[in-house]
Amino acid sequence: MLNLLHIENIAVIESADISFDSGFNVLTGETGAGKSIVIDAISAILGERAYRDMIRTGTSKASVRAVFTGVPQCAWFEENGVEYDEETVIQRDIFLDGKNVCRVNGALVSVAILRKLGIQLINIHGQHDSASLFDEANHLIFLDDFSSNQSLRQSYQEKYEAVAALRREIQRMTMDEGEKLRRMETLKYQIAEIEKAELEPGEDEALEERRKLLQNAEKLSQGMDEAVESLYGGEESDGAAGLLAQAEHALGRLARFSDSFSSFHERVADLMYQVRDVAEEVKDARDELSYSADELEQIEARLDVIHRLRRKYGVTCTDILDYLENARKELDDIEFADDHLERLKGKLKKAEKEAWDEALKLRQNRKENAKIMSERILSELSQLDMPRVQFQCVFGEQELSPNGADTVAFFMSANAGEALKPLSKVASGGELARIMLSMKNVLAEKDQIGTLIFDEVDTGVSGRAAQKVAEKLRKLARHKQVLCVTHLPQMAALANTHMLISKSERDGRTYTSVTPLDLEGRKRELARIIGGAQITETTLKSAEEMLRWQD
Secondary structure: OEEEEEEEEEOOEEEEEEEOOOOEEEEEOOOOOOHHHHHHHHHHHOOOOOOHHHEOOOOOEEEEEEEEOOOOOOHHHHHOOOOOOOOEEEEEEEEOOOOEEEEEOOEEEOHHHHHHHHOOOEEEEEHHHHHHHHOHHHHHHHHHHHHOOHHHHHHHHHHHHHHHHHHHHHHHHOOOHHHHHHHHHHHHHHHHHHHHHOOOOOHHHHHHHHHHHHHOHHHHHHHHHHHHHHHHEOOOOEOHHHHHHHHHHHHHHHHHHOHHHHHHHHHHHHHHHHHHHHHHHHHHHHHHOOOOOOHHHHHHHHHHHHHHHHHHHOOOHHHHHHHHHHHHHHHHHHHOHHHHHHHHHHHHHHHHHHHHHHHHHHHHHHHHHHHHHHHHHHHHHHHOOOOOOEEEEEEEEEEEEOOEEEEEEEEEEOOOOOOOEEHHHHOOHHHHHHHHHHHHHHHHOOOOOOEEEEEOOOOOOOHHHHHHHHHHHHHHOOOOEEEEEOOOHHHHHOOOEEEEEEEEEEOOEEEEEEEEOOHHHHHHHHHHHHHOOOOOHHHHHHHHHHHHHHO
16 A cells, blocks of 8 residues: 655645555645645656656756555566565656656666556546546456456457468458569569579678788788798898797707706797797798789679679678578469468468357356446445446447457446436436446456545535445445545545645745644534535534544
């Protein structure tokens, strides 16, 4: 659960430390006091988008730090090289230049990687979530989340990918006769051009190395002549080999008179033999440095042929030969396309049957779980003062697609006697808020997320319905940590922990503070929510009664 949140220089919050408890946590305050800023700060440490506009005027960066306790050990930590700790600390710094620095337990991570952890820690439900219920494209996703049918979907998707690959291959090979003839002529020309060159793998590299040698042959020959003369000697001087032979002979005589010269003798003898070996090798290399006058010209002509092919077919001779092999294969495929297409169509028919078998298994699973989910949602709605509502998942069939062969839409009737209609056409704001809450409660039972945040999801709800919503969130908080931003006294009265978001002005600057409320503070805040700015004895008594009823 989220244990501690430290906010620094975000919008009108200069600095705030907020401690959250398990159970039902409520944040209240005047409109514009900064409740949404707290939610934005939590979103930031979950890896959601953060903007420079969040940074408090006059400062260079904003920071959010959160401490989570009881974090389950998930694969994310090992996959991203972050040390696991049951008490996980997340920090995010946001700079004016747009740079973000994110750390988890002290380790640097990217925003995208942080987001993958965030979705496993907290689920935030805002007013915009209700709008997502209107979009029928999301209904299949909601049902699959409830069904926990990942293995069935994975099995189907593997079969579907095989179908899609075969369809792409068939489409690639299906062309009209004119296009087929043009492509065959192109391939035949390319194959003939490359085959005529009679390339060898690595030939270009060998020729370029030989050309480099021939271009410097005169300098090489002159240098080796000088080296041989220096080693063997010439008409006017002794070479290194001769001088070392003289030294070796002299030291050999001395070694016969004193053992102290034996080491010198051995070392010089070794040098003499090494120099003689090198001299012989240089002499051989000089003698082998032979070339005809037109060899360089022949190499240049050959390289010119290779370079022309390089511009068309690949960077090296090996690449060009690979292109040749692929061209031969493509030409063969086209020439024997009819036979190949028949084989592919046979494979496709078999793959489609296998995919349909998996799609029907997935459909059966979805329909079974749709019935269970509908019953659970109706039960939840009944508890939220909507006992006569009807709710149903309406299925449609379609061709194989990445998500199966089903379409799903949520239909409902809010009042007795009314026909079932798409959700977007029958639900009022208050009804939609309760439907969304019911669905979130049902889906929340399937996940391992420990903290749920509800950001003013009670908009449009009042009276007895508001009381029912509050009781439902309080019940949910027995198993999950629940944070709720609200304007409803019924919601605030049922909280285990109540925090007040307030705004003040000092020295021409606006400041927002977050204050945990004791019993007297809760009474006054509830009285304000009930009666507005004028807090009276009557509103205070009403607030006290609501709190007493909670206990």
